Amino acid sequence: MMILFNYLIFPGFLFAATVGLIAGWVDRKVTARIQWRKGPPWYQNFVDIVKLTGKETILPEGAGITFLLAPYLGLLCVVLAATILGMTLIFPSAGFTGDLIVILYLLVIPAIAMMIGAAASGNPLASVGASREMKLVLAYELPFLLSVITVIIKSQGAIRLGSVIVHQAASGPNIGSISGISAFIVCILCMQAKLGLVPFDSSEAEQEIMGGTLIEYSGLPLAIFRLTKAVLLYTTPLFLIILFWAGNLSAGSIIWKYIALLVIIILIKNTSPRVRIDQALGFFWGKAAILAAAAVILALAGK
Amino acid sequence: MSHKIVIPIGPYHPLQEEPEFFRLYVDGEKVVDIDIVIGYMHRGIEELSEHNHFDQVPFLVERICGICSHSHPNAYVLAVEDILGGERNVVPERALYIRTIIDEMQRIHSHLLWLGLAGHFIGYNTVWMWAWRYREPILDMFEMITGNRQHYAMCKVGGVRRDIRPQDIPILRKALDELVPVIDMFKGAVMDDPVIQARLKGIGILNRQQAIDWCAVGPTARAAGLDIDVRRDEPYGVTDRLKWNVIIEKDGDIFAKTKVRILELYESINMIRQCLDKLPEGPIDADIKDIPPGEGIGRVEAPRGECFHYVRADGTNRPIRHKIRAPSYMNVASNKVAAVGGTISDAAITLAAVDPCYCCTERTAVLEKGSEKKIMNGFDLIKLSQEKTEKIRNNKDNRD
Numbered sequence: 001m002m003i004l005f006n007y008l009i010f011p012g013f014l015f016a017a018t019v020g021l022i023a024g025w026v027d028r029k030v031t032a033r034i035q036w037r038k039g040p041p042w043y044q045n046f047v048d049i050v051k052l053t054g055k056e057t058i059l060p061e062g063a064g065i066t067f068l069l070a071p072y073l074g075l076l077c078v079v080l081a082a083t084i085l086g087m088t089l090i091f092p093s094a095g096f097t098g099d100l101i102v103i104l105y106l107l108v109i110p111a112i113a114m115m116i117g118a119a120a121s122g123n124p125l126a127s128v129g130a131s132r133e134m135k136l137v138l139a140y141e142l143p144f145l146l147s148v149i150t151v152i153i154k155s156q157g158a159i160r161l162g163s164v165i166v167h168q169a170a171s172g173p174n175i176g177s178i179s180g181i182s183a184f185i186v187c188i189l190c191m192q193a194k195l196g197l198v199p200f201d202s203s204e205a206e207q208e209i210m211g212g213t214l215i216e217y218s219g220l221p222l223a224i225f226r227l228t229k230a231v232l233l234y235t236t237p238l239f240l241i242i243l244f245w246a247g248n249l250s251a252g253s254i255i256w257k258y259i260a261l262l263v264i265i266i267l268i269k270n271t272s273p274r275v276r277i278d279q280a281l282g283f284f285w286g287k288a289a290i291l292a293a294a295a296v297i298l299a300l301a302g303k
Numbered sequence: 304m305s306h307k308i309v310i311p312i313g314p315y316h317p318l319q320e321e322p323e324f325f326r327l328y329v330d331g332e333k334v335v336d337i338d339i340v341i342g343y344m345h346r347g348i349e350e351l352s353e354h355n356h357f358d359q360v361p362f363l364v365e366r367i368c369g370i371c372s373h374s375h376p377n378a379y380v381l382a383v384e385d386i387l388g389g390e391r392n393v394v395p396e397r398a399l400y401i402r403t404i405i406d407e408m409q410r411i412h413s414h415l416l417w418l419g420l421a422g423h424f425i426g427y428n429t430v431w432m433w434a435w436r437y438r439e440p441i442l443d444m445f446e447m448i449t450g451n452r453q454h455y456a457m458c459k460v461g462g463v464r465r466d467i468r469p470q471d472i473p474i475l476r477k478a479l480d481e482l483v484p485v486i487d488m489f490k491g492a493v494m495d496d497p498v499i500q501a502r503l504k505g506i507g508i509l510n511r512q513q514a515i516d517w518c519a520v521g522p523t524a525r526a527a528g529l530d531i532d533v534r535r536d537e538p539y540g541v542t543d544r545l546k547w548n549v550i551i552e553k554d555g556d557i558f559a560k561t562k563v564r565i566l567e568l569y570e571s572i573n574m575i576r577q578c579l580d581k582l583p584e585g586p587i588d589a590d591i592k593d594i595p596p597g598e599g600i601g602r603v604e605a606p607r608g609e610c611f612h613y614v615r616a617d618g619t620n621r622p623i624r625h626k627i628r629a630p631s632y633m634n635v636a637s638n639k640v641a642a643v644g645g646t647i648s649d650a651a652i653t654l655a656a657v658d659p660c661y662c663c664t665e666r667t668a669v670l671e672k673g674s675e676k677k678i679m680n681g682f683d684l685i686k687l688s689q690e691k692t693e694k695i696r697n698n699k700d701n702r703d
Contacts, residue, residue, distance in 0.1 A: 035432030124308045128332070128647065198426050199498065207318045207424045208651040209310070272498050274426025276648045277332065279501055 011086020013079045013231070020230030021045040023262055027233075030266050045230065049223050057219035060121050067120040071217070071224035074113030078228055081106035082235045085161070085242060089249060092162040100159045103239060104148065107194065110228050111137050114203075114213045117225075121216035129212020132277045133203035136193055139284035140200075144190040146292035147183035151243045153299040154180065165246045173247035179298035184244045186292045188261070191236045192268055193280070196229070199272040200280055237261040307335060310647060314343050318424065318651055323635065325642075325654055332646040337639060341632075352625040357383060357594055360622065361458050364612075367629065369453050370416060373409045374605035375627070376458040377402060378612040381539055383460045385599025386616055387591065390539060398462040398587045403540035404578045405449070405457050406603070407571040411482070412441045413606035414564045414571075418489060421561065424652045425502050430493065437485045440478045447471055447695050462588030472579055479572050486568050494562060503558040507641040507653030510555050517637040520630045521608020522563045523656075527555035533604035545577045557656045594620070605630050 006012055024045045032039030059067065081103050088095050111133055118130035152159060154174050155167040174180035193200035204212045217225060241257050275283070313324035322343035328336040348367055352360050361376035368375060384390045390399070415438040422430025442452040448467055449455035457463050467475075493499055509519060514527035524531055532549040534542040550566045552559035598615040608630030615624040642653045679687070 031428075035429055036436045037432065124310060127308075128310065128329075131331075198428075201426065202648060205426065205648065205651075207426065208648050210317055270429045272427065273422070273430075273496075273502055274648075275498060275502065276646060278646070 006087060007079065007083050011090070012083040015086070016079060016082035016231045016234045017227055020227075020232070020234035021049070023233050023258075024230050026262060027266050027269070030263075031270055034270050045226075049226060052218075052223035052226065053220050055219040057221060058216075060123065060216045062122045063120050063216070067117055067216075068221055070113045070117030070120065071221045071228065073116070074110035074228045075224050075231070077106045077109035077113075078231045078235055082231055082238075085235060085238050088161045088165070088242065089238075089254065092165045092249075095160050095162040097160045099161050100148070100152070100164065103161070104145070107232075107236065107239070108137065108141070110232055111194070113228075114225070117217070117221075118213035118215075123216050125209040125211075126213055126215050128209050129203045129205075129215070133213055135277050135281055136200060136203060139281045140190040140193040140288075143186045143284055143288040143292040144194075146289065146296055147187045147190070148243065150174075150179055150183040150292070150295040150299045153296065161242055165242060165249065168246040169249070174244045176247075177298075178303045179295040180244055182291050182295040182298070184240070186288050186295070187240050187244070188264060188268075189288055190284070191240060191261075192265060193284070194236055195232055195265070197265065198269045199275045202274055202277045202280065205274060237265070312651070312654065313340075319655065325638070325650075327642075327647065327650055329647060332648075334643055334645055334647060334650050337642050337650075339635060339638060341635060349625050349627060353622055356620040357460055357616075357622065360625070361460075362456060364627070365454050365456065365458075367627070370413050371409065371605040371607065371610065371629075372454045373405050373457060374603045374610045375612070375629075376456075377406060377539070378601040378603040378605075378610045378627075379614065379625075380458045380460050381601025381603065382599045382612045382614040383594060383601075383616070383622075385601060386594060386597040386614065387461075387599075393589055393591065394462055395586045395589055396583045397466075397585045398589075399541050400578045400582050401463045401467055401587065402458065403542060403545075404467065404575050405445075405455060405463075406540060407574045407578075408441060408445060409455075410571045410606045411568055412438050412445070414568050415441070417564060417606075418493070418561070420655060421557075421652065422493075424655045425499070427499070430489075434489065437482065440481065443695055444475055444478050446692050447474065450692055459588065460594070461591035462586070464588075466587050467582070472582075476576070476579060479575060482572060483569075486565065486572075490565050493565065494558075500558065502652070503561060504554075504556055506557050506645060506649045507656055508554070508556045509637055509641045513637070513640050514555065517640065518633040519608070519637045520633055521605070522560055522567065523608065523634045523637065525550060526552045526559035526563045528553045531609075533602045533609050537602055539601075539603060541578065541581075542574070544581070545574050547574050547577075557652055560656050594618075598624075607631055608634060 008014060022042070022045075025040065025042050028044065029039040029042075057068075084095070084099055084103060084106075088099070115130040115133050118126040118133070151164060151174055154177070155164045158164055158167060168174060175184050196204060202208070202212075204214060209215070214222065214225060237258055238254075240261060241254060245257055307328045307330055310327040310329050311324070312318055312327060314322040324338075324340035324343070326338035326340070327334050328338075348363060352363055355363060360379055364375040364379050365372040381390055384393045387393050394402075415434050419431040419434030419438070422428065422434065445455060446452050448471060449457055449465055457465060509517070509523065509527050511528045513519075514524045514529045519527065519529070520531065528551060530549060530551055533539070535549055547570045550563045550570065552563050594616045596616055596618040598613070601612045601614075603610045610630055611628040613624070613626040614622045617623045638654055641656075642650045645653060
């Protein structure tokens with residue numbers, strides 16, 4: 001019963017979605033102010049979700065149950081990740097060995113769900129979007145994993161989030177070292193790609209492929225995808241905080257660290273154009289991977 | 304070759320608000336061929352024009368395009384004045400200067416508009432909003448001088464319809480002075496940004512020979528190294544009495560097109576300043592009564608390139624033939640070579656880089672919060688807009 005409560009209410013679905021939607025509003029509001037616009041009221045994202053759930057779900061011809069179930073797959077997995085991370089923060093000793101690896105897998109699944117749904121819709125623009133999403137996942141996973149390996153090395157081979165936190169509490173946050181900060185920078189860029197934000201939003205590029213992966217979605221499934229994005233906006237920065245920045249884990253400290261990461265996300269989003277997918281691939285496999293590999297080597301050297 | 308997928312851009316697409324249809328044949332992400340279908344916006348302007356008298360036609364032709372809404376009437380009145388013996392022999396001096404001022408102000412607002420849209424097309428919405436924000440003061444200047452943000456209705460056969468009042472000149476100068484640092488900022492932000500360079504350099508190349516073959520005009524041609532500009536080659540208004548440069552770039556890619564447009568902003572500001580310095584006193588209208596039989600042509604360098612009008616008169620008060628060739632007609636066709644070979648992402652910006660003509664007209668109703676009650680209808684909005692125009696004109700007066 002407690003597990004169900006944790007999964008559905010706190011720190012799982014309800015809490016994560018609420019924080020994610022409010023963070024999404026902060027993003028929209030700050031973006032609007034940067035662009036000399038007024039921006040929406042704080043409840044706008046909630047209203048959007050509610051409105052979408054009430055809209056008709058249009059099923060493209062030839063699209064089957066996969067098309068409808070794909071959004072739920074993404075949401076279930078990302079909420080599970082949010083729950084595990086939240087529980088780890090509350091009780092660092094509560095995790096299980098290997099939960100770090102599980103989180104890594106769970107955070108890939110929203111992207112995979114999006115690809116499955118897009119491919120099932122049978123729309124050529126959606127398939128272009130899906131192929132871009134796939135290339136993007138292949139691109140950012142390499143430096144992302146290398147950065148996480150840096151953290152594992154620094155925590156003496158621990159693959160349990162609790163141990164990572166305990167280790168940082170003892171010997172200072174990972175971000176304080178050269179290898180840690182390099183891996184952290186790489187992770188922030190990967191996070192931007194994971195969240196599908198500019199400059200790495202080419203799978204949804206409105207001006208090129210009209211929403212790409214999401215083009216055929218409407219009504220409730222679209223709302224689920226939006227919720228998935230919102231929960232992801234809560235989960236991914238939290239994951240980064242645990243990995244790199246977990247010296248002091250009081251509630252206030254987590255909140256300001258989260259806000260700092262959010263500001264970085266918004267700034268990157270508003271000061272760069274969208275890159276082509278081949279440029280994204282080149283960037284992640286080139287500069288980002290090299291920096292991450294350097295971080296691994298430095299971590300092995302104890303820096 | 305593997306099988307080709309068709310990616311449609313248009314007739315309705317978030318990329319280009321106007322209905323144009325590009326059929327991209329793609330192999331993976333690569334564009335291997337492109338079909339261009341235009342003609343969704345045919346409004347029969349030429350035929351309509353033959354049913355209106357000479358003084359009504361400028362109002363009609365300025366509605367061809369919401370952005371070049373000075374170029375079309377200007378080219379038309381040049382064509383009619385060509386029948387009368389040439390612009391210089393008919394139109395008073397002061398009117399010539401005013402025509403050039405409005406023409407260059409239009410170029411500034413059009414290029415800023417394009418810059419914003421180009422930012423939007425590559426997903427850089429901050430550039431979009433900023434460019435459009437700094438375009439607002441220019442639109443305010445238009446409102447102050449002509450009474451309208453768009454559709455200025457300044458040109459008439461034999462002169463201009465409205466004078467520039469002496470008290471408006473310092474305000475206009477101030478607006479131009481404030482614009483220069485803004486353009487400096489855009490020049491830095493757009494041309495020095497490595498990511499923008501990565502997106503725009505070497506993309507959508509239209510080389511010199513292709514520009515000639517496809518009859519490209521305006522900034523599209525000048526970016527390809529083609530040294531053409533109607534303002535210099537066949538001067539109208541007072542463009543030959545001013546010191547300015549035709550901006551030429553060699554590369555022919557999107558980056559060169561952007562650069563040409565940004566640098567042209569400086570030239571336009573420079574030209575307006577010189578016009579304001581030299582603005583002579585005198586009448587603004589020659590008060591033409593009759594148009595003799597004959598035929599004439601008018602060419603104008605619109606922000607997008609050469610705009611051409613042909614008019615034939617038979618001694619009555621209506622043109623019996625009016626032929627129009629707008630610049631986008633040639634530039635859009637050049638996409639056939641510019642967009643093929645790139646990726647879909649490149650195609651989106653390449654198609655937009657020729658600055659195809661956009662027309663924005665919006666209808667609004669203001670509702671009371673929480674109810675269906677309309678608190679403003681169309682007429683109220685027109686009244687509101689007229690009040691704002693008055694406010695701009697009066698406030699600026701008081702400020703001096």
